[in-house]
Amino acid sequence: MAEKILMKGNEAIGEAAIIAGCRHYFGYPITPQTELTEYMSKRMSNIGGVFVQAESEVAAINMVYGAAGAGARAMTSSSSPGISLKQEGISYIAGAELPCVIVNIMRGGPGLGSIQPSQCDYFQATKGGGHGDYRNIVLAPNSVQELADITVLSFELADEYRNPVMLLGDGALGQMMEPVDLTMIKTKNIVSKPWAATGLRGRKDPNIINSLHLKPENLEKHNIHLQEKYKEIRSKEVRYEAINTEDAELIMIAYGITSRIARSAMDMARNKGMKVGLLRPITLWPFPELVISKLAIRAQAFLTVELSAGQMVEDVRLAVNGAKPVYFYGRMGGMMPSPKEIYEQIVNIMYGKGGL
């Protein structure tokens, strides 16, 4: 039986991580994700897990490196400025191919920015962020229920591909309360990790957790291997939600909290007889580029809506590849667009100067 409880987004992530078998959390407080750090401090001691409040984000991500390399399901969370500090560690984790979950509940930037919701870390999350040719799997839920479901999925994908997974939300999702059903969450068994550095414990050959390959031939080989892994992830793990896209002349593209506002705007437009649809990427990397390029055959135009100056829109433009016009609407600094505001953009595109 479904058992819904009212929960804050940040706390739902924490509880779902525990359901997923995460027993090692390392964090450092930063608004608007601090409830997750606090939640883990409370729950981990109840269930015999490990909670460490690190001295910095730099230390927290390196504790994750140690714990993940030692074979545990490990997690850390932060918000934009803190994620910037974690990038060195994330690059090492990607290089050493360790599974872990990194939560980024984004706030406005650059710099100290604000503590309000934002989606201005899209580039940083999906294009690497740290040094080197690497990718994180990036998942972007849009409700408290999905925050929970996708937290569990994140741990599974991380283990399956031995890759860092970033759960990318924004301050609004982290802070809002919604009914959530945690009893329905199924989790796969934790896979065995014969590569982990656990101490030999009877094994003959040592396991080394490492991202150093001094010989150029070896490092190139390792990079080719990583790129092949990313190719496989690209072919298997694209996730998205398509609403009213079959007959749509204008397709909006939005993720996370923004997709919900865009959906309201879409409903307003549909009520007026306008053929508007919504494509919501759930994986931001891998990005649903093929889906978008197929939609571009029939749809007349696209409108990307983001809480940024326009970051995901670059990926949309690449996917559309000039076939149809791609419009952008964004708010920044913690400002949220209203459905009416987006509706006006739709009207403008469909009947205005930029017309279809």
Next chain:
Amino acid sequence: MATHYCPGCHHGIIHRLVAEVIDELGVRDKAIGVASVGCSVLAYEYFTIDMFQAAHGRAPAVATGIKRVHSDATVFTYQGDGDLAAIGCGEIVHAAARGEKITTIFVNNAIYGMTGGQMAPTTLVNQVTTTSPYGRNLENSGMPIRISEMLSTIDGAKFIARVAVNNPTNMSKAKQAIKRAFEIQLRGEGFTMVEILSTCPTNWGKSPVEAATWLEENLIPYYPLGIFKAPEEVVK
């Protein structure tokens, strides 16, 4: 065993002492080491145990993560002075403050070896390096930092010693200190560190013999050897 270290460099000797202690304590099966960034970045090639390579300065945080997963493991970091006293100063202080049950082998050669001889926080006043070409100047760079003395003030640190491996007597004292540090970790008492004064003939611009003498005449006077902190040992 041949290493990639320069002739006269003490890293090789220190590796051997750590490996001997691991074997003598019979913990090879549960030992996990963390190599840092510096000349010892490849340390994992010289130990037949599970190991990590950590980012520059971050070894104590990595070791924290490892130890919190395998509390029964013997976890140690192996760090140079650039790694531990400069970029990783935060991580070592807080690992000690948490009383993290790990052992740090801190190799202090008063210079950055791997990158070709730049000034370290431990470089002596007036010591010439590639980034202190006129000698370390107090006005510009302050005084060299004494890590053992500093960490001794932290409650979570249970065993802090400074040793050298420049002669057989010191070598045997160094090994005893490393062994005690590991034993205290095994008893679960808290953070332990052995600072080992070491040579870098290559970047000091000295022969191995001159380097050993320079260590005795310059490093030891500023960085006195001895045990700075130790618990009252359990009576066996």
